[in-house]
Amino acid sequence: MAAELLKRSQAAAADTWAIEDLYGSVELFLEDAHRLEQMTEELKGFTKEYLTESGWRLLEYFQKLEKMVTMLDRALCYSERSADVDTGNDKYQALSGKMMGIYHKFSTVTAPVDAWIVAMEEEKIQQFYKETEELCKYKVTISDLRRLKEHTLSPELEELLASSREMGSAAEKTYSLLTDADFENPFVTDEKGEMVKVSSGRFVPMLESRDVNVRRETFQAYYGRYEQYKNTFAALYEGKAKANFFYAKARKYDSSMEAAVDANNVPKEVYYNLIEAVHENMHYMHEYMALRKKLMGLKELHMYDVYVPIVAEETGKITYAKAQEEIAEALQVLGEDYVRVLKEGFENRWIDKYENEGKRSGAYSAGCYSAHPYVLMNYQYNLDSEFTLAHEMGHALHSYYSAKHNNVFDSEYKIFVAEVASTCNEALLMDYLLKRTEDKKKKAYLINHFLQQFRTTLYRQTMFAEFELLTHQMAEEGKSLTAEALKKLYYDLNVQYYGPDVTVDQEIAIEWARIPHFYYNFYVYQYATSFAASMALSKKILEEGEPAVARYLNFLKGGCSKSPIELLKDAGVDMTAKEPIREALKTFGALIAEMEELSCQI
Incomplete structure (x- = not known):
């Protein structure tokens, strides 16, 4: 009998992370997503002339940006964590796709602003700090932007580059979906003579087997699957x-x-x-x-x-x-x-403990500024x-x-x-x-x-x-x-x-x-x-x-x-x-x- 993985719906709540600490429902998440779209449009009102007029104008921008980034961080965390534990679920993939679209729009709008800040004369920036003490809260962020001055382009080109990021990440997203959702993992015979599916989470534990035949068969079968798609991966x-x-x-x-x-x-x-x-x-x-x-x-x-x-x-x-x-x-x-x-x-419940069907492989920790970190595990005892x-x-x-x-x-x-x-x-x-x-x-x-x-x-x-x-x-x-x-x-x-x-x-x-x-x-x-x-x-x-x-x-x-x-x-x-x-x-x-x-x- 093949050892099958649990479906996500079968996982015990105590073994899953508390996604509800981010949003109690998808509807609440969608409300923030809609608000973020509106706020992104509002950012367009911060023109070069407006921002560079005074330290108070620049402070106003960063205060609004801080609210947006905090909300964006929370919404992205919700959509990505939801998608990662059930990669075959179209609903969660759609939420993830929606948020990535909002993120890329946000990046496109803020890119020229970054370029304007970088282009400002140092003397003017220092004067802004003196005139507007609250602006010093964002001094590290501003300094880090200006550190890359020689590698920052014109506002128009920065906006163009930012708008291309979603397209530029297509290979990574395709790779993830191919390996985590669509990839057909092979079955091999374990030490007990049972057929076991070699998932990403089980691969290394099976290579730790004391039985050389299990190790060899696992190694050859698992990499054989990648070999079949070698040209796609390349x-x-x-x-x-x-x-x-x-x-x-x-x-x-x-x-x-x-x-x-x-x-x-x-x-x-x-x-x-x-x-x-x-x-x-x-x-x-x-x-x-x-x-x-x-x-x-x-x-x-x-x-x-x-x-x-x-x-x-x-x-x-x-x-x-x-x-x-x-x-x-x-x-x-x-x-x-x-x-x-x-x-x-x-x-x-910061931690999602065990492997389930369609769950992203490996392990990671994802911070969330306004909530708590989330840790993905595929624990193997x-x-x-x-x-x-x-x-x-x-x-x-x-x-x-x-x-x-x-x-x-x-x-x-x-x-x-x-x-x-x-x-x-x-x-x-x-x-x-x-x-x-x-x-x-x-x-x-x-x-x-x-x-x-x-x-x-x-x-x-x-x-x-x-x-x-x-x-x-x-x-x-x-x-x-x-x-x-x-x-x-x-x-x-x-x-x-x-x-x-x-x-x-x-x-x-x-x-x-x-x-x-x-x-x-x-x-x-x-x-x-x-x-x-x-x-x-x-x-x-x-x-x-x-x-x-x-x-x-x-x-x-x-x-x-x-x-x-x-x-x-x-x-x-x-x-x-x-x-x-x-x-x-x-x-x-x-x-x-x-x-x-x-x-x-x-």
Whole structure:
């Protein structure tokens, strides 16, 4: 009998997030959507002459904009969260489409205003601040706009670019619908001899099976489905890469990567430093693969063998309740208030817990300025899911603190720091679990999980970042991103990163097609940089105590009040240098040695 997923209508309310905290009904949502359409039209009354007349005029604009952005944020959150838990539901997809249309109209109307603000003389802006003290509330937002002055176009061109964004995001939306709603996942035989559908949420857990036949069949069947649509996936990815370059060129950047990192006020050298630092320390990854091959007793270590724990699982089935309890205990080091907010999220349905048919794959946290964060999970009762929950709640509390201590504009922290709080939670959870076990087998299992975090976050995400960089360079040079070209590049990178002790199976060449983050415009490198930063910060928290905790909480409260690099420096880590990455990789090397020593004792 095939193990089928529950339909969304069958999910228990206690296991779903409280979407009603945003709107009690669709009708109330539609009222706000209609009001937003009206307010967007009203914004057209803010002409260049009107806005630049005085500080009071500019203040009037930002006060109205603040109300709109707060309402828009809430309505977008409602429509997107509703659509993500039931991607096959046309009603929710229509709500999402409606809100995206309103958002793009809003962006089109505000784009020329941004350009006018950027074009104003600095002396005039400073005079406005002196004359209108209340305007200083929006100083960070105005300064961030003006920082990009050389990359801001005329108001007419800004409006044209903004109006094209909906069209420019078509590849991403199509990819999401294809993989989450229309994709026919294959069935494979599990350890019990039952036919199981390999969904995105089940794929990695099935690769953790102790049965090599289950791993191999899962790996081949799942990637075989992507192979069937390789040309479609290649066309979608090429479309996204070309769109990225179009917007980069329009804004006078030399490359898509440079445009993406500069939007977050991050120097492009940070991207290159990451790849270089990982290349300089590739031997640790190769050592880990050699140890994995040895401890698993395999003549050949295949790509479908790299997820299965080196030692037999010692943690057992981890219920959702147990995961919550352990996470709360582990994060006590961050203080009473942090744990209070964490438990508030656990107890008040911030989280959509389990997989259902048509639900978006993976996990994420989405902040909402006027409500509370929303966390999507597809919990699988294992250690990976426990760490994912800790990870996403790190995002959620970052959003919570940022919203509490900033206006709506400054609460939206830059993407570069977005993964720091999440991976710091994971590091603290790992420290908690390791310190509370004397059992050598369990300790070895946990260390292997930690090693896997290094493999999947520092190395694998850097490999993703390199793939994204190289493919965009190809597109920028006018080369076609065909399925075969993408597969060859991705395969060769896997050979380089995994080293001589791994048999790199041909199926892995299509893996790029199943990675949704490649549609997020140079997002993935930040997983690796954030992991390195969080390793440094968690070490300071555990060693220094209260002073480091205070700096860290101030970082969470910072929003985008400073550049992400400055916020991290204030917290105690400098990500413009290679040193945090090197230090994290040294820790990886030490853990490999500890794992090898433990393996001789169990």
